[in-house]
Amino acid sequence: MIYHTPVLLQTVLDFTNPKPGDLFIDTTVGGGGHTFEILKRGARILGIDRDPEAIEHVTKKCQMSLSTRNSLKASNVKYQIGKDLVLAQGNFSNIGQIARANGFNKVDGILFDLGVSSYQLDDAKRGFSFMRDGPLDMRMDPSLAVRAKDIINNFPERRLDEIFKTYGQEKFSRAIAQAICSARQIREVETTGDLAKIVREVYGKKHIRGKIDPATKTFQALRIVVNSELLNLEEALPQTEELLKEGGRLVIIGFHSLEDGIVKRFFKQAQRLKVLTKKPIGPGEEEIFKNPRSRSARLRAAEKI
Numbered sequence: 291m292i293y294h295t296p297v298l299l300q301t302v303l304d305f306t307n308p309k310p311g312d313l314f315i316d317t318t319v320g321g322g323g324h325t326f327e328i329l330k331r332g333a334r335i336l337g338i339d340r341d342p343e344a345i346e347h348v349t350k351k352c353q354m355s356l357s358t359r360n361s362l363k364a365s366n367v368k369y370q371i372g373k374d375l376v377l378a379q380g381n382f383s384n385i386g387q388i389a390r391a392n393g394f395n396k397v398d399g400i401l402f403d404l405g406v407s408s409y410q411l412d413d414a415k416r417g418f419s420f421m422r423d424g425p426l427d428m429r430m431d432p433s434l435a436v437r438a439k440d441i442i443n444n445f446p447e448r449r450l451d452e453i454f455k456t457y458g459q460e461k462f463s464r465a466i467a468q469a470i471c472s473a474r475q476i477r478e479v480e481t482t483g484d485l486a487k488i489v490r491e492v493y494g495k496k497h498i499r500g501k502i503d504p505a506t507k508t509f510q511a512l513r514i515v516v517n518s519e520l521l522n523l524e525e526a527l528p529q530t531e532e533l534l535k536e537g538g539r540l541v542i543i544g545f546h547s548l549e550d551g552i553v554k555r556f557f558k559q560a561q562r563l564k565v566l567t568k569k570p571i572g573p574g575e576e577e578i579f580k581n582p583r584s585r586s587a588r589l590r591a592a593e594k595i
């Protein structure tokens with residue numbers, strides 16, 4: 291099974307240019323897609339993820355033989371955990387502390403590939419997907435106290451409306467919040483399927499067939515709130531300036547305008563970063579064709595001066 295196809299991989303490599311002896315931090319290691327490509331170029335890397343399943347997956351993958359980019363020359367490279375690749379389960383909002391604790395004090399590159407992995411999305415029991423019925427969970431880190439279900443069944447209508455409007459830019463936020471509150475008076479909203487059905491009913495005929503699923507924005511908003519995604523990013527970015535060596539590169543891939551806005555504002559006010567991307571870079575047609583989930587990716591990069 292493919293865990294996750296790395297997005298904008300060549301662009302990440304072009305900006306970071308990993309070389310033997312370089313030190314990198316991948317703050318969102320996920321399936322290791324970007325990490326392993328950086329490792330293949332001889333750099334050492336600290337891979338962080340708040341999801342223990344991602345850390346477990348990359349640990350296992352590390353122990354398997356890996357082929358080089360040129361599949362004809364399959365090599366038996368094995369990356370050693372702790373030596374070539376250091377893995378840490380944690381929140382990138384603590385990137386400074388995690389990096390120092392693992393001896394990554396000054397690094398050549400830092401990557402953020404935000405959001406959820408395909409693995410998380412496709413696993414019904416994680417509760418991220420409106421396509422697969424599962425418990426309404428959405429926690430990237432299972433030790434978090436609040437699941438999506440707790441928010442949907444307990445928050446007041448006004449607060450739900452605000453969440454869908456602010457974090458999902460959902461134009462029917464009010465009607466969706468009302469419909470949820472009516473539904474939960476009869477019985478708790480338990481599953482992703484229950485919630486998706488409520489949202490789809492609100493859209494009703496307003497939904498144009500073939501267009502994006504009406505539940506998309508509601509699910510995105512909830513996921514952002516359950517995982518405090520924007521707050522984590524706001525806390526992490528200022529710590530990267532100190533961690534980068536002079537000439538070190540920071541690359542951030544975001545998937546929606548709220549993330550991109552935070553990155554843009556940070557780049558504007560950062561004193562020791564030179565912005566390398568006047569405009570965010572998105573995937574080309576070929577990448578979107580091969581990996582439709584890359585569709586909304588936007589990459590920004592900067593260099594420490």
Ligand SMILES: C[S@@+](CC[C@H](N)C(=O)[O-])C[C@H]1O[C@@H](n2cnc3c(N)ncnc32)[C@H](O)[C@@H]1O
Pocket residue numbers: 294295296297317318319320321322323324325338339340341344380381382383403404405406407408430522
């Ligand atoms: C889009 S995936 C990364 C995929 C990876 N670049 C690859 O190619 O396989 C995002 C990952 O970031 C993790 N993540 C999201 N927010 C995080 C945070 N605040 N701290 C640490 N990891 C986070 C998620 O658990 C998920 O595994």
